[in-house]
Amino acid sequence: MTIQCISPIDGSVYVTREVLLRTQADEAVARARLAQKKWAARPLSERIALVQAGVAAVGAMNDEIVPELAWQMGRPIRYGGEFGGFSERATYMAQIAQEALAPIEIEDSDAFRRVIKRVPHGLILVVAPWNYPFMTAINTVAPALIAGNAVMLKHASQTPLVGERMVAAFYAAGVPADVFQNVFLDHQTTSDLIASRAFEFVNFTGSVGGGRAMEAAASGTFTGLGLELGGKDPGYVMDDANLDAAVDTLIDGAMFNSGQCCCGIERIYVHESLFDAFVEKAVAIVNGYKLGNPLDPETTLGPMANVRFADAVRSQTAEAIAAGARAHIDPTDFPEDGGAYLMPQILTNVTHEMRVMREESFGPVVGIMPVKDDAEAIRLMNDSDFGLTASLWTQDTVRAEAIADKIDTGTVFMNRADYLDPGLCWTGCKDTGRGGGLSIIGYHNLTRPKSYHLKKV
Incomplete structure (x- = not known):
């Protein structure tokens, strides 16, 4: 099965890509899980530097990205693409990472060490939309990677080149290939992976109907969801x-x-x-x-x-x-x-x-x-x-x-x-969805608290 990007410029087929079979998707998940443990074990400062380098590498591609976006989703080239907002968001999240992910020290005495740490969920699926495909993706990709998660990125079929660009840039900057993967998945395979607990957290930006499908797939799995859906x-x-x-x-x-x-x-x-x-x-x-x-x-x-x-x-x-x-x-x-x-x-x-x-x-x-x-x-x-x-x-x-x-x-x-x-939490209510991205709260949603109660004998 393939996905096609029909260019709004002239109605031509601009990009065609093969979707992963379920067995291939399972293999990608397995590789990501193995790579995530090593990634999370790296120092936070190292992960921050690598993500920042990946962001810069995307910026170096901007002259090629701008016309690609015009062909894929129709935005005029006069506006210069998305790198300004893309970089602003990733840079801010890098700057606050040490504070946002810092352990909460309750006690460190001769008797006890009590502390709450923020630890990565594990593997995160980011399902990004076509309208601002770079900026919406980086909202989650940057803090998720910085926090020690592995990320699988699935873009809308209207903008299939965006995920390829991002992953290539981050890989060239030194982020391990299996830690950040671009995947082409059909709706059924996506739902089946979520239902099988392939991911610890799913971030979805899209339609209300798409959000309902995500909730249905995750039903009973206790998989965390972040949903930004419709607006008026x-x-x-x-x-x-x-x-x-x-x-x-x-x-x-x-x-x-x-x-x-x-x-x-x-x-x-x-x-x-x-x-x-x-x-x-x-x-x-x-x-x-x-x-x-x-x-x-x-x-x-x-x-x-x-x-x-x-x-x-x-x-x-x-x-x-x-x-x-x-x-x-x-x-x-x-x-x-x-x-x-x-x-x-x-x-x-x-x-x-x-x-x-x-x-x-x-x-x-x-x-x-x-x-x-x-x-x-x-x-x-x-x-x-x-x-x-x-x-x-x-x-x-x-x-x-x-x-x-x-x-x-x-x-x-x-x-x-x-x-x-x-710097502020990006969130919504009612049919717009639930959860929150960016800011310190964004880091909290991409990690889980883990308590350490250590009695010194």
């Missing part, structure tokens, strides 16, 4: 907001990467006193975009990663317009062929009865609604099955934090959006 992230522009900054950031958060961002802005609530001005400025920004081939340096909006993703957004948008939503972007300004190239759209006169305001869109469309006050905004922001991030726009930090306390979400931003701070 809101922005709220208050009456005292810096309007220009709010429009610039929120519309970029809604449209960048053709709307295919885990924490992208999918719905915006604006105080009624600023609503008309916000919409006018938002429309002007979007009308300045250039939809086209991502290999063209002038392109600001590339195709969606797959035709079916674009069709799903078209369906949501058309359904909303038929139900009374107003479309502000003229289709004649963004000619498309009905394939992966999808025009951006701003909708007003939307309601929460419309799918475009309730279901994840993951595309370049955003609905904007006026609100009377904070209470209405809070109610609407919480009226969602998802809870990843929310973006608040105000000059008043106290007001923002008070509102943040009432929002059901994993992260709350004030006067920014669509960013992942490696």
